[in-house]
Every structure is written in structure tokens, then in C-alpha cells.
Amino acid sequence: MITLASDFGSPYPAAMKGVVCRRSDARIEDVAHDLPRQDVRAAAFWLTQTLPYFPPAVHCAVVDPGVGTDRSALVVRAGDHALVGPDNGVLLPAARELADEVEVFRWAYEDPESSTFHGRDVFAPAAATVHNHGVAGLDELPRTARTDSFVDLWFPDPTVNRDGARGEVLVVDDFGNAITNVSGEELAAHTDETVTVNGRRAPVRRAYAGVEAGEPVVTVGSHGNVELAVNRGRGDDAFDVSPGDAVELRW
Numbered sequence: 279m280i281t282l283a284s285d286f287g288s289p290y291p292a293a294m295k296g297v298v299c300r301r302s303d304a305r306i307e308d309v310a311h312d313l314p315r316q317d318v319r320a321a322a323f324w325l326t327q328t329l330p331y332f333p334p335a336v337h338c339a340v341v342d343p344g345v346g347t348d349r350s351a352l353v354v355r356a357g358d359h360a361l362v363g364p365d366n367g368v369l370l371p372a373a374r375e376l377a378d379e380v381e382v383f384r385w386a387y388e389d390p391e392s393s394t395f396h397g398r399d400v401f402a403p404a405a406a407t408v409h410n411h412g413v414a415g416l417d418e419l420p421r422t423a424r425t426d427s428f429v430d431l432w433f434p435d436p437t438v439n440r441d442g443a444r445g446e447v448l449v450v451d452d453f454g455n456a457i458t459n460v461s462g463e464e465l466a467a468h469t470d471e472t473v474t475v476n477g478r479r480a481p482v483r484r485a486y487a488g489v490e491a492g493e494p495v496v497t498v499g500s501h502g503n504v505e506l507a508v509n510r511g512r513g514d515d516a517f518d519v520s521p522g523d524a525v526e527l528r529w
Contacts, residue, residue: 454512
């Protein structure tokens with residue numbers, strides 16, 4: 279299996295699929311092609327939330343603001359999985375979710391057909407090649423070379439004390455739920471209470487429907503993090519937050 283993820287929208291992913299089909303017999307699965315445009319951190323977060331649910335596969339993920347520059351191409355081995363994409367940090371958080379230890383390889387490529395579409399000309403061919411040779415055979419491929427020098431990406435840690443937590447919004451999903459970097463475990467003792475979010479009081483509930491439609495709620499999402507939401511509405515609007523904004527929770 280080869281999975282594809284990008285911020286390309288349509289129809290660009292179709293060209294990537296065509297390349298994979300011409301070069302391999304891999305089953306192709308789309309993760310998403312509407313990831314936030316040129317937002318490497320958001321893409322990395324969503325990959326951590328989706329790729330661990332796949333069986334062993336080659337994952338081609340391309341959110342690449344540096345396309346056409348001298349940034350490298352990488353293949354990351356994470357257990358029985360391989361991740362293929364640009365050297366900008368987008369692959370590493372998901373790789374660490376897939377395996378305790380990861381190995382990073384640079385992928386050598388010649389001048390591609392286009393300097394603006396490496397998803398088609400560099401990464402899709404690389405994914406097909408890795409699929410054909412097997413993840414275990416990465417060391418033997420002539421285009422790969424192990425490296426300890428690459429762009430890494432880590433999500434920031436919150437600051438937590440007995441009175442509350444300080445963190446930030448990592449992403450906002452299509453429903454408007456603002457997902458923070460504060461662990462949901464911090465809310466465990468406060469379910470069915472109210473907390474203050476950036477000075478605004480809001481109830482803590484286990485589900486969106488724990489409040490009336492249109493009302494704000496603080497909950498724990500499927501990702502395990504504290505989420506600022508509105509039942510049948512947009513939490514980012516209600517709490518006036520965007521990705522990267524600071525969030526202060528007080529119990």
C-alpha cells in the first residue's frame with residue numbers, strides 16, 4: 279500500500295497516482311489532499327492522527343513550501359513503515375508515532391521535470407521505488423544514504439501546574455474545533471465543572487452534546503488533547519483563537 283497526503287487540492291494528486299500506477303502495483307489510499315496550505319506543522323499533526331491506523335505501508339506526504347529550492351528529499355523508516363517527503367519536518371512526528379526508533383535517509387534525485395511539482399516528479403517515484411524494493415531494503419537502494427542531519431519538528435509542550443495550564447492551539451479542524459497541545463489528562467479531574475479559557479468561563483464536558491446547541495464547551499478530542507469547541511458551531515470563533523495562539527486554562 280502507498281498512502282498519499284498533500285495540500286494540493288485537485289487535480290494534482292491524480293498525476294501522482296498516475297506515476298505510482300505506472301511504476302508499481304501498489305494499492306493507493308488517499309489520506310487527505312486538503313491539508314492546510316503550506317502549513318508544515320498542521321500537516322505533521324494530522325499525519326500523527328491518521329497514519330498509525332494504517333497497516334505497514336509507504337506513506338508519501340507532500341506539504342512543501344520549499345519546493346524547487348535546495349531542501350532535501352527524505353525517506354524515513356519507522357518499523358515496517360516508510361515515509362517519503364520533503365526535508366522540512368513534516369514526516370518526523372508521524373514517524374515517531376509509528377515506531378520507537380526511526381531511521382532517516384536522504385533520497386538523491388536528478389533534475390526533475392518541474393521545479394514546482396516535486397510531488398509528481400520526485401516523491402511519487404520515490405514512494406513507488408521504496409514500495410517495490412521493500413522497506414527493509416532501504417539500505418540497499420542506490421539513491422538512499424543514511425543521515426543524521428535533517429529538519430526535525432516537535433510540538434511544543436504546555437506548562438501545567440495545580441491552578442491550570444498554558445499552551446497553544448496546534449490546529450483548527452474543519453468543524454472549527456481548536457485543538458490545543460494540552461493533554462486531556464489534565465481535564466480528568468474537572469469534567470462536569472467549568473474552567474476559564476483566556477479569561478472566559480466554559481463548561482468541561484465529555485461530548486459536544488453535553489451543552490446546548492450553539493454553546494461553547496471544553497472537551498477532550500479523539501486525539502487526546504484539550505479541544506475548544508461549540509456544539510454545532512465553531513470553537514475557534516467562540517474562543518477567538520487561531521493556530522499558534524496562546525491558550526491559558528485555569529481550573
